Amino acid sequence: MSLLITGGTGFVGQVLVKRLGDEQVSLATRSDSTAWPKALVGITAVVHLAARVHVMHYTEADPLAAFRAVNVDGTLNLARQAAAAGVRRFVFISSVKVNGEHTEFGHAFSETDAPNPQDAYGLSKYEAEQGLRQMAAETGMELVIIRPPLVYGPGVKANFAALMRAVQRGWPLPLGAIHNQRSLVALDNLVDFIITCITHPQAANQTFLVSDGQDLSTTELVRGMARAAGVPARLLPVPVWALQAGAGLLGKGDAVQRLCGNLQVDISKARQLLGWVPPVSVEDGLRRAVRGGGHGLPSFVRNANKSAQ
Incomplete structure (x- = not known):
């Protein structure tokens, strides 16, 4: 299998690349490029880690627009070109923030809960998920969405x-x-789960929450x-x-x-x-x-x- 990993030099990406070892892996550090054809030649699966990440204090006049430019537009641009290049599976690292910010004690979030993003970052991830699902339905490219909580x-x-x-x-x-x-998720657990989702046949077109359990x-x-x-x-x-x-x-x-x-x-x-x-x-x-x-x-x-x- 030949993989393209965006954000491959980041916190999660570095460990993922190391764990994949001998697999044919191509790296991209940015997610907002307008031209991906060369990078996608021969690629069978994309793991999209690169994103504008959540911050505690926004400095932009319009933080939602800044998040959308990367997390929505950049993601859909990559996915569109991946589908056109014949990529079979697109693994998107989203966030538990799509579900919401908190739960009642003893009542955990599940994948069937209605999304309830509360900030610009969470909303941008939710909008990206929506766009990816529509694109997957139209093109036949398999989609896997992973929503981790805090990764340590x-x-x-x-x-x-x-x-x-x-x-x-x-x-x-x-x-x-x-x-x-x-709920938290250890970095090694998240990486193991991503690798599972790259190839597992039952992961196709599914959304998953992940944690240490x-x-x-x-x-x-x-x-x-x-x-x-x-x-x-x-x-x-x-x-x-x-x-x-x-x-x-x-x-x-x-x-x-x-x-x-x-x-x-x-x-x-x-x-x-x-x-x-x-x-x-x-x-x-x-x-x-x-x-x-x-x-x-x-x-x-x-x-x-x-x-x-």
Whole structure:
């Protein structure tokens, strides 16, 4: 099989390329090129990882237009040319944000739920999914859509990396009384699932949610990071209401909502239809992520510590 991977030098793409090993793999770092014919010659499957990624604070006057230009227009442009070139399967890495931002405790998202994107990034991914489904129906090119939640592993950035560094440094964290449930996916698990979806016959024209298959509270996540790092977890049992109140005063309500809220996904479809089982445990995934390191202390933790004092 000959593959084209967009975003092949990124966080997920580098590991995917390494895992594919001897497969014939071509790489593209951008997704908004207007001319793909040369890159698509002889290609049997495309894995589309490249995207304008979610950010915490938008700087554009019209963030939705910026996301659409890459995540919708760029994706559909590539898919259209892939279908014309005879590519058999197009694997699109979407996001759980198409489902929404949070779930009720114990009620996980599934692939049959009505989409409910809440921000420009999630909406752009949803619109790309819609366009791809229509194109697949018109051209016969097989489509696989994968919606991962937060992906962690060696080289992870942003708040997850910063939280790992805070744990390793022994910072006291006001996260000892959070009893939420969140689904995450280890980088190696996501890559394994992508590889499964490249060739599995039952994956054709399906949408999948993917995770580690073991949900964690934020408190459990921090304890897991500490065990992986071989250090004690210094957790202060600050009530959620106090965190939320302090965060509201500091203008960090959204960050604490993500920290304290639930976001669970059901991977029963992947298990039953594809026979897929996450090969890496949460414990191993965290150990691998901790070895990759992180930088700084996340602002929501700094501010929460101040509000709790």
